[in-house]
Amino acid sequence: MLMAASKVHHVAEIERVLDGQQSDRDPAVVHSWIRCVSEYRMDPAQKVRAHIVSSARLREHRERSERLIHIARNGLSELFRQVAGHDYVLLLADNKGVTVDYFGDPRFETELRHAGLYLGSEWSESRAGTCGVGSCMVTGEALTIHQSDHFDELHTPLSCTAAPIYDLHGALTAVLDISLLRPPGPKISQNLALHLVRQSARHIELANLMHEQRRGWVLCFSRQSSFLDVDPEHAIAIDGSGHVVGMTHSACRELALLAGCSWREPQRVLGGPIGRFFQADTDHLTRLARAGCADGLAGVNPRRNRHGQRAAGAGHAPSVCATGGVYRGQLRRDT
Numbered sequence: 001m002l003m004a005a006s007k008v009h010h011v012a013e014i015e016r017v018l019d020g021q022q023s024d025r026d027p028a029v030v031h032s033w034i035r036c037v038s039e040y041r042m043d044p045a046q047k048v049r050a051h052i053v054s055s056a057r058l059r060e061h062r063e064r065s066e067r068l069i070h071i072a073r074n075g076l077s078e079l080f081r082q083v084a085g086h087d088y089v090l091l092l093a094d095n096k097g098v099t100v101d102y103f104g105d106p107r108f109e110t111e112l113r114h115a116g117l118y119l120g121s122e123w124s125e126s127r128a129g130t131c132g133v134g135s136c137m138v139t140g141e142a143l144t145i146h147q148s149d150h151f152d153e154l155h156t157p158l159s160c161t162a163a164p165i166y167d168l169h170g171a172l173t174a175v176l177d178i179s180l181l182r183p184p185g186p187k188i189s190q191n192l193a194l195h196l197v198r199q200s201a202r203h204i205e206l207a208n209l210m211h212e213q214r215r216g217w218v219l220c221f222s223r224q225s226s227f228l229d230v231d232p233e234h235a236i237a238i239d240g241s242g243h244v245v246g247m248t249h250s251a252c253r254e255l256a257l258l259a260g261c262s263w264r265e266p267q268r269v270l271g272g273p274i275g276r277f278f279q280a281d282t283d284h285l286t287r288l289a290r291a292g293c294a295d296g297l298a299g300v301n302p303r304r305n306r307h308g309q310r311a312a313g314a315g316h317a318p319s320v321c322a323t324g325g326v327y328r329g330q331l332r333r334d335t
Contacts, residue, residue, distance in 0.1 A: 007045075007153050014044040014151070028139055029149045032130040035138070036151045040126045047154045050116025051127055053098055058120040061098045068092075068165075068174055069101050071211055072204045076103060076176075079200045083178055088193070089117040091177040093133045097124030100174075108181070115158060117179050128152065132160025133175045140164055140172055140264065142198045146187035159183035161190050163197040165204050168212055168237065168246030170266025176201050205248040206235050213237040213246060217285055219274070221251075242274045242282040 014033050017023050023030050036042040053061070062069065072092060080090045080103035089112055092101035102119040104112050112118050116128070125134030129151030136143055142163035148156045162177040176197050183189065210218060216239050220232035227233075234254055237246035247255065247269070256263040258277050275281050 006156075010148055010153050010156060011044045013148075025149065026143070028135060028141070028143050029130060029145065032125065032135045032138070033151055035125065036129045040129070042129055042151065044151060044153070048128070048152055049154065050114070051122045052113070052116070052118065052120045053122055055120075058098070058100075061094050061096065062100045065092075065094045065100045065174065068204075068208070071207050072101070072165075072174075072176075075200055075203050075207065076101065079176075079178070079196060082196065083193070086180075087182075088178045088180055091117065091121070091123075091133065091179065093123055093137075093175045093177065095137070095171075095173055095175075096122070097127065097133050097137060097175070098122050099133075111181060115181060116155075117158075117181065123177075128155070131155060132162035132177045132179065136162035136164055136175050136177075137172060142194060142201070144187060144190045144194055146190060147183065149187075157182060159187075159190055161193040161197055163194075163201040164249070165201045166249040166252070168209055169270060170247070170249070170252050170263075176204070202233070202248065202250060205250075206232070209235055209237055209246055209248055216240065216245065217282075219278075219285070221254075238274055238282075238285070240282070242285075244270055244272050244274065244277070246270075 013023070014037075017025070017030055017033050018037055025033075033044075037044070042048075069092065076090060076092060080088075083090070084103070084105065087105065087108075089105075090103040091099045093099050099119055099121045102117075104117065109118075116123065122128070123131050123133035125131065125138050128134055130145055131150055131152075132143070132145045135145055142161075144159065144161040146159045150156050150158065150160075158179055158181065160177055160179040162175050164172050165174040165176060167173040178193055178197055206220075216237055218235055218237055220228065220235045222228045222231075222233040234251035235248045236244050236251045236255070239245045244255070247266075249263075252266050252269060253263040255269045255272075255277050256265070259269055259272070261268040273281075274285070
């Protein structure tokens with residue numbers, strides 16, 4: 001009886017949103033509910049069980065994501081180690097929403113598979129409705145879809161927190177999600193989970209950039225100089241002629257701010273000369289690399305955009321240093 005009443009309430013709330021009434025839900029949830037009905041022709045009163053792709057299809061998806069899975073694996077293992085004690089499940093989904101890597105407690109395997117928190121589950125928004133992976137893919141933003149935020153009533157017991165992973169050229173290539181079968185508290189209880197998936201996604205992007213950019217400059221910059229060597233916030237790849245050829249997503253946002261464009265238009269940043277964004281050129285970078293960090297050279301400052309804004313924080317120059325070695329958190333040049 002209680003479950004039936006809950007379903008009626010959930011459907012009624014979605015219908016009120018569709019009628020244009022105000023909602024206390026996050027805007028991302030409201031917009032997703034509207035998409036589910038207007039674009040995907042879903043019915044909130046109809047339950048749709050989690051979809052697990054066939055073994056053959058899963059193999060295809062995993063093969064296409066093989067390099068990313070390899071690069072991300074250590075980071076995902078460490079993240080799972082941090083959250084496993086709180087009964088989280090970790091999913092890595094490709095850009096189609098199919099789970100290509102998975103970490104979960106084997107004791108709950110049957111229950112997790114039934115809920116779709118399992119290898120091969122498809123969580124695209126057009127398939128599963130409002131959900132962590134799918135709604136993250138559509139918005140391109142990290143978010144939490146908590147319990148009744150989900151469109152499908154079958155998924156409302158879950159809490160799913162997801163962050164996008166972008167490739168070097170600004171395209172969304174994967175989604176990292178940590179989910180709970182039975183979350184212990186309200187949505188705010190997942191704020192730490194949101195921080196962790198954002199951080200892990202950033203680390204994966206940086207590892208991918210370092211892996212790809214073996215014959216060029218990597219310029220890392222952060223708001224806090226004390227963390228630059230161990231956990232840089234942003235990184236860009238620069239070719240021998242001083243042009244931006246790759247970047248992490250956070251760096252894309254910073255450079256887009258300087259370029260006066262949206263981060264959703266990475267093509268307006270890629271290919272630009274480094275001097276467009278920073279008070280530096282390749283000669284300057286070479287001098288920094290030769291000098292090394294021991295000399296305390298940090299002379300690469302960001303330019304301001306037409307509104308007087310700088311990247312890497314309001315009015316704060318990024319902390320930059322250089323080395324000839326392969327060293328995360330510093331400007332590097334491989335020879």
